[in-house]
Amino acid sequence: MTIAALNSREKEIPEFESLAFEQNGSAGKETDEELPNNKATRPPIIDRQKSCEPVLLHNMCLDLNSSTTSLQPVVHKPFENGSAETNNNHSPNFKSTLKNGPIPPSPTSVNLLREAWEALNRSRVYFRGYPIGTIAALDHSVDELNYNQVFIRDFVPSALAFLMDGKPDIVKNFLLKTIRLQSKEKRIDRYKLGEGAMPASFKVFHDSDKNYETLVADYGESAIGRVAPIDSGFWWIILLRAYTKSTGDSSLADNVECQTGMRLILSLCLSEGFDTFPTLLCADGSSMIDRRMGVYGYPIEIQSLFHMALKCAKTMLKGDDSEEGEYLIERIKRRLVALSFHVRSYFWLDFQQLNKIYRYKTEEYSHTAVNKFNVIPESLPEWLFDFMPTNGGYFIGNVSPARMDFRWFCLGNCLAILSSLATPEQATAIMDLIEERWNELVGVMPVKICYPAIEGHEWRIVTGCDPKNTSWSYHNGGSWPVLIWLLTAACIKTGRPQMARNAIELAEKHLSKDNWPEYYDGKYGRYVGKQARKQQTWSVAGYLVARKLLEDPSNLGMISLDEEKDVKPVLKRSVSWSK
Ligand code: GLC
Numbered sequence: 001m002t003i004a005a006l007n008s009r010e011k012e013i014p015e016f017e018s019l020a021f022e023q024n025g026s027a028g029k030e031t032d033e034e035l036p037n038n039k040a041t042r043p044p045i046i047d048r049q050k051s052c053e054p055v056l057l058h059n060m061c062l063d064l065n066s067s068t069t070s071l072q073p074v075v076h077k078p079f080e081n082g083s084a085e086t087n088n089n090h091s092p093n094f095k096s097t098l099k100n101g102p103i104p105p106s107p108t109s110v111n112l113l114r115e116a117w118e119a120l121n122r123s124r125v126y127f128r129g130y131p132i133g134t135i136a137a138l139d140h141s142v143d144e145l146n147y148n149q150v151f152i153r154d155f156v157p158s159a160l161a162f163l164m165d166g167k168p169d170i171v172k173n174f175l176l177k178t179i180r181l182q183s184k185e186k187r188i189d190r191y192k193l194g195e196g197a198m199p200a201s202f203k204v205f206h207d208s209d210k211n212y213e214t215l216v217a218d219y220g221e222s223a224i225g226r227v228a229p230i231d232s233g234f235w236w237i238i239l240l241r242a243y244t245k246s247t248g249d250s251s252l253a254d255n256v257e258c259q260t261g262m263r264l265i266l267s268l269c270l271s272e273g274f275d276t277f278p279t280l281l282c283a284d285g286s287s288m289i290d291r292r293m294g295v296y297g298y299p300i301e302i303q304s305l306f307h308m309a310l311k312c313a314k315t316m317l318k319g320d321d322s323e324e325g326e327y328l329i330e331r332i333k334r335r336l337v338a339l340s341f342h343v344r345s346y347f348w349l350d351f352q353q354l355n356k357i358y359r360y361k362t363e364e365y366s367h368t369a370v371n372k373f374n375v376i377p378e379s380l381p382e383w384l385f386d387f388m389p390t391n392g393g394y395f396i397g398n399v400s401p402a403r404m405d406f407r408w409f410c411l412g413n414c415l416a417i418l419s420s421l422a423t424p425e426q427a428t429a430i431m432d433l434i435e436e437r438w439n440e441l442v443g444v445m446p447v448k449i450c451y452p453a454i455e456g457h458e459w460r461i462v463t464g465c466d467p468k469n470t471s472w473s474y475h476n477g478g479s480w481p482v483l484i485w486l487l488t489a490a491c492i493k494t495g496r497p498q499m500a501r502n503a504i505e506l507a508e509k510h511l512s513k514d515n516w517p518e519y520y521d522g523k524y525g526r527y528v529g530k531q532a533r534k535q536q537t538w539s540v541a542g543y544l545v546a547r548k549l550l551e552d553p554s555n556l557g558m559i560s561l562d563e564e565k566d567v568k569p570v571l572k573r574s575v576s577w578s579k
Contacts, residue, residue, distance in 0.1 A: 301412040387451075
């Protein structure tokens with residue numbers, strides 16, 4: 001693998017070049033852990049009032065090509081229990097929240113930003129002299145395992161940072177090279193994977209005898225548990241739209257390879273089977289949480305990604321006047337309607353809905369069943385009753401027959417806001433919940449990948465005694481700096497830049513000092529993760545994207561989508577059968 005020398009020039013690959021182509025560790029035992037300066041009463045880190053009024057979502061989905069991309073100023077409304085003046089003592093820059101305008105970095109951030117850009121540039125991976133991605137981590141102090149590869153999902157924040165910095169070439173190269181990897185034959189033992197499957201990661205193999213470089217991809221055959229990454233194809237489509245939106249250059253998306261690539265990715269997911277739900281069925285470990293964590297069936301992360309990819313593809317796919325092309329677009333539209341309805345109605349949980357489920361009757365067979373999935377109220381976990389605020393809500397982790405996973409997942413909820421899978425009211429409620437549960441979900445290092453951790457016997461059963469995913473570590477309730485970009489984007493879309501700023505400033509206290517770790521452990525994210533890599537590229541890139549979004553909120557347009565006009569509003573559960 002060739003890694004770029006710092007400051008080497010970005011180049012774009014000529015378009016038509018051919019390719020040969022222990023049971024819990026110490027951090028987990030933190031039941032009595034308290035936040036610093038947060039003794040008995042645990043005062044909130046941020047003020048509880050809304051940072052500012054949510055703006056109309058359609059105002060926030062910006063047309064980057066238009067000259068009027070400035071965001072609508074929003075007027076602050078005092079919060080319910082008191083005036084803003086009496087409650088802003090935790091927030092010295094409160095006035096800056098009066099508008100959803102740019103928030104410039106402080107002098108400390110300027111130094112950090114310089115360090116982060118240097119790290120991101122160092123992480124670039126070159127193929128035949130051209131930058132095509134970024135390495136997962138540049139940590140040589142531990143066994144590299146597969147962290148010396150370019151991961152599709154990990155490159156997304158890097159790509160957004162490059163796009164926001166006006167350097168689209170590396171992104172274009174990445175998109176073109178990875179879509180060519182899709183057409184390789186993919187086998188796990190004797191079983192051939194679907195044509196549309198995209199790799200989880202790839203590396204550059206240098207044959208020193210022939211002095212020739214090739215790309216070697218992993219489609220899941222080298223991954224823990226041999227699971228194919230369902231998220232890769234979705235991220236690829238989302239990134240193609242971000243590239244198109246940011247550069248205004250639609251020739252890449254229009255190119256035959258990209259059109260075919262999109263079609264193959266989506267045909268895999270839209271094919272008909274035995275499913276009774278419009279959500280996408282998947283195996284455990286097929287996305288960012290790539291180890292057994294009970295994230296199988298219909299996890300919210302995959303549903304949000306699926307929804308966003310469908311919407312992005314709809315804006316880029318060309319029917320080409322062919323029956324097949326038009327039919328695919330039609331199927332995308334229909335699936336979007338059904339998927340939005342299903343997630344908005346059945347994944348949504350707030351105080352009222354929780355109370356309804358608590359009082360559910362079971363064994364209802366007919367079309368009029370209220371408890372459609374036969375959820376047994378006794379399966380409601382105890383922590384949920386305390387966690388659920390009176391105001392606020394979220395999309396739960398999973399809905400399948402007699403099984404609701406009530407954990408809160410960051411990625412699925414933030415992406416749902418960005419793609420407008422969440423209605424404007426739901427988006428507001430998701431952000432309300434994050435504000436209400438700031439200590440639990442953000443703590444001292446943003447953001448929890450999921451909440452809460454699985455412990456004890458449940459941990460043994462669900463993770464299969466995974467020593468890396470002990471309670472409050474890694475995928476099991478760990479805190480992941482990369483997620484700051486998603487939180488920031490969701491904050492900006494819902495008109496709460498001050499909330500994002502609070503989160504970013506928390507991260508700034510630790511990230512450079514701790515050498516940009518992959519994740520943090522502990523209930524409040526106070527410990528550098530047990531096996532966390534240092535110099536983890538997406539931790540660096542996530543921070544850069546968050547700062548870029550705050551400085552120039554018009555960047556949001558790359559990763560935000562308007563609400564669908566043809567999606568009907570949420571229907572009452574009991575009447576959905578007849579609609
Ligand atoms: C770990 C993470 C995965 C990430 C990879 C590379 O396997 O679980 O989400 O893509 O590391 O950073």
